[in-house]
Amino acid sequence: MAEIVELLADVVGAGNVLTGDDVSPDYAHDEALTATPSVPLAVVRPGSTEEVAAVLKVADELHLPVTARGSGTGLSGAAISPPDGILVSFERMKAILEIDLDNHVAVVQPGVTLEELNTALAVHGLIYPVFPGESSASLGGNVATNAGGMRAIKYGVTRHHVLGLEAVLANGDVIRTGGKFVKTSTGYDLTQLLVGSEGTLALVTEATLKLHPRLAHAATVLAPFTTLDEVTAAVPRIVASGIGPLILEYVDMITMAAITAHVGLDLGIPEPVRDAALAYLVIVLESAHEARLDDDVASLGELLGELGAMDVYVLPPQAATQLISAREKAFFVAKAHGADDIVDLVVPRAAIPQYMLAVAAVAKEHGALITGCGHVGDGNVHLSVFQPDPEERTEVLRAVFRAGMALGGAISGEHGIGTEKKKYFLELEDPVKLELMRAVKRAFDPNGILGPGNLLD
Amino acid sequence: MAEIVELLADVVGAGNVLTGDDVSPDYAHDEALTATPSVPLAVVRPGSTEEVAAVLKVADELHLPVTARGSGTGLSGAAISPPDGILVSFERMKAILEIDLDNHVAVVQPGVTLEELNTALAVHGLIYPVFPGESSASLGGNVATNAGGMRAIKYGVTRHHVLGLEAVLANGDVIRTGGKFVKTSTGYDLTQLLVGSEGTLALVTEATLKLHPRLAHAATVLAPFTTLDEVTAAVPRIVASGIGPLILEYVDMITMAAITAHVGLDLGIPEPVRDAALAYLVIVLESAHEARLDDDVASLGELLGELGAMDVYVLPPQAATQLISAREKAFFVAKAHGADDIVDLVVPRAAIPQYMLAVAAVAKEHGALITGCGHVGDGNVHLSVFQPDPEERTEVLRAVFRAGMALGGAISGEHGIGTEKKKYFLELEDPVKLELMRAVKRAFDPNGILGPGNLLD
Numbered sequence: 001m002a003e004i005v006e007l008l009a010d011v012v013g014a015g016n017v018l019t020g021d022d023v024s025p026d027y028a029h030d031e032a033l034t035a036t037p038s039v040p041l042a043v044v045r046p047g048s049t050e051e052v053a054a055v056l057k058v059a060d061e062l063h064l065p066v067t068a069r070g071s072g073t074g075l076s077g078a079a080i081s082p083p084d085g086i087l088v089s090f091e092r093m094k095a096i097l098e099i100d101l102d103n104h105v106a107v108v109q110p111g112v113t114l115e116e117l118n119t120a121l122a123v124h125g126l127i128y129p130v131f132p133g134e135s136s137a138s139l140g141g142n143v144a145t146n147a148g149g150m151r152a153i154k155y156g157v158t159r160h161h162v163l164g165l166e167a168v169l170a171n172g173d174v175i176r177t178g179g180k181f182v183k184t185s186t187g188y189d190l191t192q193l194l195v196g197s198e199g200t201l202a203l204v205t206e207a208t209l210k211l212h213p214r215l216a217h218a219a220t221v222l223a224p225f226t227t228l229d230e231v232t233a234a235v236p237r238i239v240a241s242g243i244g245p246l247i248l249e250y251v252d253m254i255t256m257a258a259i260t261a262h263v264g265l266d267l268g269i270p271e272p273v274r275d276a277a278l279a280y281l282v283i284v285l286e287s288a289h290e291a292r293l294d295d296d297v298a299s300l301g302e303l304l305g306e307l308g309a310m311d312v313y314v315l316p317p318q319a320a321t322q323l324i325s326a327r328e329k330a331f332f333v334a335k336a337h338g339a340d341d342i343v344d345l346v347v348p349r350a351a352i353p354q355y356m357l358a359v360a361a362v363a364k365e366h367g368a369l370i371t372g373c374g375h376v377g378d379g380n381v382h383l384s385v386f387q388p389d390p391e392e393r394t395e396v397l398r399a400v401f402r403a404g405m406a407l408g409g410a411i412s413g414e415h416g417i418g419t420e421k422k423k424y425f426l427e428l429e430d431p432v433k434l435e436l437m438r439a440v441k442r443a444f445d446p447n448g449i450l451g452p453g454n455l456l457d
Numbered sequence: 458m459a460e461i462v463e464l465l466a467d468v469v470g471a472g473n474v475l476t477g478d479d480v481s482p483d484y485a486h487d488e489a490l491t492a493t494p495s496v497p498l499a500v501v502r503p504g505s506t507e508e509v510a511a512v513l514k515v516a517d518e519l520h521l522p523v524t525a526r527g528s529g530t531g532l533s534g535a536a537i538s539p540p541d542g543i544l545v546s547f548e549r550m551k552a553i554l555e556i557d558l559d560n561h562v563a564v565v566q567p568g569v570t571l572e573e574l575n576t577a578l579a580v581h582g583l584i585y586p587v588f589p590g591e592s593s594a595s596l597g598g599n600v601a602t603n604a605g606g607m608r609a610i611k612y613g614v615t616r617h618h619v620l621g622l623e624a625v626l627a628n629g630d631v632i633r634t635g636g637k638f639v640k641t642s643t644g645y646d647l648t649q650l651l652v653g654s655e656g657t658l659a660l661v662t663e664a665t666l667k668l669h670p671r672l673a674h675a676a677t678v679l680a681p682f683t684t685l686d687e688v689t690a691a692v693p694r695i696v697a698s699g700i701g702p703l704i705l706e707y708v709d710m711i712t713m714a715a716i717t718a719h720v721g722l723d724l725g726i727p728e729p730v731r732d733a734a735l736a737y738l739v740i741v742l743e744s745a746h747e748a749r750l751d752d753d754v755a756s757l758g759e760l761l762g763e764l765g766a767m768d769v770y771v772l773p774p775q776a777a778t779q780l781i782s783a784r785e786k787a788f789f790v791a792k793a794h795g796a797d798d799i800v801d802l803v804v805p806r807a808a809i810p811q812y813m814l815a816v817a818a819v820a821k822e823h824g825a826l827i828t829g830c831g832h833v834g835d836g837n838v839h840l841s842v843f844q845p846d847p848e849e850r851t852e853v854l855r856a857v858f859r860a861g862m863a864l865g866g867a868i869s870g871e872h873g874i875g876t877e878k879k880k881y882f883l884e885l886e887d888p889v890k891l892e893l894m895r896a897v898k899r900a901f902d903p904n905g906i907l908g909p910g911n912l913l914d
Binding site: 100101102103104105125126145146147148152153156157159160169173175176177178179180181182183184185186187188189190192193195196197198201213215232233236239240241242288292346347348349350375378379380408409410411412413414415416417425429430432433434436437439440442443444455456 | 557558559560561562582583602603604605609610613614616617626630632633634635636637638639640641642643644645646647649650652653654655658670672689690692693696697698699745749803804805806807832835836837865866867868869870871872873874882886887889890891893894896897899900901912913
């Protein structure tokens with residue numbers, strides 16, 4: 001142990017190796033509701049790619065498990081190190097290396113947060129549009145989980161914005177993938193393989209990200225419906241209209257009541273409407289031109305009327321911001337209400353009503369309460385599961401995953417598998433695909449030191 | 458040989474195994490200028506995924522090389538089988554299995570062409586927007602090469618539209634990846650790994666593709682500039698304006714003269730302007746609203762004036778269609794003029810002038826003529842290389858690739874490596890990355906039967 005610490009201190013300096021009581025409890029957890037906190041053997045805080053490479057060389061030679069950690073806002077347990085492992089915290093690697101206005105890309109170190117990047121971009125009229133809902137999340141973590149969020153319907157997810165990476169392999173070799181371009185057909189796409197690999201293939205030390213022009217005007221429209229079926233039926237019609245929504249969310253009545261109460265938000269919806277509304281559709285439009293936005297909002301209002309909305313509310317800017325922010329924080333509302341686990345399965349968006357029926361049946365069968373809201377534009381439904389008994393809860397989750405996969409879905413839309421959804425993943429995923437993934441893992445990390453316990457065995 | 462044919466005929470029927478003189482010369486080549494035609498041992502035409510799986514089982518057991526072929530429009534040699542190999546032609550697997558209007562996806566077999574898909578989508582007001590320039594290209598081939606094209610600046614490339622795949626592994630196992638959703642964080646992204654793998658990892662038997670609303674109005678603007686620097690400097694300004702161009706191309710004076718002459722196209726540009734123009738910027742805008750398009754064209758015209766355009770021409774629809782079509786066919790113009798090879802390296806778009814200076818220096822040093830036009834919005838520059846001596850030409854290409862890679866570029870933006878650019882790829886790519894790719898290849902195809910001679914050794 002002392003020897004290991006010395007070897008690591010030789011690389012990053014003694015002040016950047018923390019052990020024992022010097023390890024803050026913050027390093028022991030992420031935001032997964034079910035994960036058990038765990039204090040690593042050592043927290044290492046490298047300051048450069050070279051230091052990351054040297055740390056991994058040491059770890060690989062000694063076969064020490066290595067876990068990467070950004071801001072620790074993940075929901076899968078993937079940023080928690082086992083007690084015998086090294087936690088590589090990227091808190092010192094938080095430089096925005098470049099904002100390239102000619103190529104419209106940013107080059108960042110993994111510790112940069114979404115908020116820091118977007119603050120730096122705002123003065124240039126640019127935006128990194130992927131927004132998973134937590135602005136303190138690090139871009140390294142976003143890359144590792146292929147973070148998504150509410151704007152995926154317009155902009156896609158992290159995967160669609162990562163043009164290139166610098167990454168350190170388990171043996172300390174440093175590779176650079178991709179570049180400042182969207183097009184390439186030059187060998188297997190290692191960039192895309194690393195995105196979403198949850199720290200199990202390599203440690204990302206630099207990311208080249210695609211930027212977009214920041215559009216000045218936005219409007220938020222809220223439409224209550226009496227059934228979820230009407231909400232999901234409305235989505236393809238809105239998309240087909242060519243209006244290009246930035247956000248298309250649905251919020252069920254329970255979640256709407258909870259999130260508005262949580263932040264004391266009055267949306268001005270009359271009580272009779274509130275009483276009859278089973279699901280709300282939230283639509284955000286954006287535009288570079290105010291007049292066009294106004295026209296689009298008017299067209300959207302008409303369309304929503306045709307599609308069966310009980311009414312249409314264009315929210316005042318402050319209420320809109322609060323609602324979207326409250327929706328982004330729905331997880332914390334669920335947590336505050338004592339949810340025992342969360343699920344972020346993704347299904348084809350048209351299958352959402354069938355999926356929710358199946359979920360309701362599972363809840364009833366297992367005596368669990370399950371509430372939901374979701375990215376109705378992209379089929380990613382967030383469920384809060386209230387069932388304190390762990391064994392019963394396992395049954396609930398297994399049944400929910402089976403139901404969603406039978407509808408053509410996948411276990412996680414954006415949170416990742418990590419340690420917390422792994423047992424379901426290994427049980428329910430095609431064994432042929434799992435074996436391919438394991439072979440890829442062995443190719444990158446023959447000694448199996450990276451992301452111990454995450455994703456695969 | 459007779460035994461092999463019998464085994465294959467047992468799978469697909471005798472009428473779907475062609476050998477010897479029954480093999481049309483069409484099966485012996487693709488569109489690569491440098492590849493040597495080669496007649497395979499047998500052409501096999503499976504009619505279903507099950508048949509593809511059974512063919513691969515036979516081939517894997519006998520260690521027979523297998524090459525996948527769609528329409529044969531590729532430019533890398535990847536669709537040419539060696540003489541001892543089986544060519545799997547997907548000409549019978551050309552069903553559009555589903556146009557899903559609720560999820561806005563199409564599910565297609567690999568033999569479906571871009572033209573067939575877009576014709577079927579038009580009646581629904583939808584479009585599959587990736588357009589590499591050859592409408593007879595198959596979607597299987599597009600997936601294999603990660604085909605790009607001129608609309609990448611707005612819509613991205615094939616990779617960004619493939620949501621899921623069905624694919625047959627070398628041993629005959631069938632896997633399904635992804636699904637009808639844009640978001641997933643459920644294990645390594647095998648979909649993205651297969652896209653662009655040039656038939657070396659698996660044979661794709663079905664693709665789920667993202668669709669977009671078809672916008673009714675488009676306008677084409679042509680702006681001559683006196684220097685290439687001004688053209689590339691204009692690009693980020695146009696993108697930052699939020700105008701969202703569909704196409705941003707540059708065409709050099711030689712190529713413009715050649716492609717307009719080739720189709721007898723008069724763009725109405727006065728001779729003094731033509732004489733002084735060194736490069737043309739071609740911009741296509743599209744919109745669902747005619748009035749907005751008109752406004753955008755007017756704003757763009759002003760902006761181009763500020764950016765140093767000699768003049769701005771809004772082309773009449775027919776001339777616009779002809780110019781874009783001629784630009785798409787620039788390869789055939791190069792071929793008709795006797796080009797000896799083509800290069801489609803991609804660089805960061807702001808590096809195009811530096812790259813073209815380096816290319817000019819290489820051309821001068823080696824006594825070659827090199828002309829170019831390219832996707833200035835995404836840095837993908839198409840060069841036609843005129844140098845009949847093969848050894849000298851190899852020197853030219855090596856020097857061009859080195860120069861582009863030194864500027865942060867990659868060897869191929871959209872054509873792929875195949876057999877024809879492989880020697881450069883293996884020589885110039887990072888050996889660490891090549892070894893990772895080889896390990897991935899071994900994981901998918903332990904006997905090395907798929908895509909013989911393509912991409913890797």
